[in-house]
């Protein structure tokens with residue numbers, strides 16, 4: 001008497017791993033922004049505005065905003 005093996009478990013596993021991978025990549029993008037001057041990780045000041053602790057420069061995500 002042979003047991004039937006269903007593919008149900010496979011489908012669930014695959015779907016979950018893909019979701020996790022995608023979620024991680026998205027979170028990484030939101031959390032960290034590199035300073036365009038010294039390439040170190042900058043701290044978020046406000047929406048779209050970042051402050052680099054190392055060189056003390058402010059910049060907007062994409063453009064520089066030096067003060």
Ligand SMILES: [Zn+2]
Pocket residue numbers: 035036037038039040052053054055056057
């Ligand atoms: Zn910097």
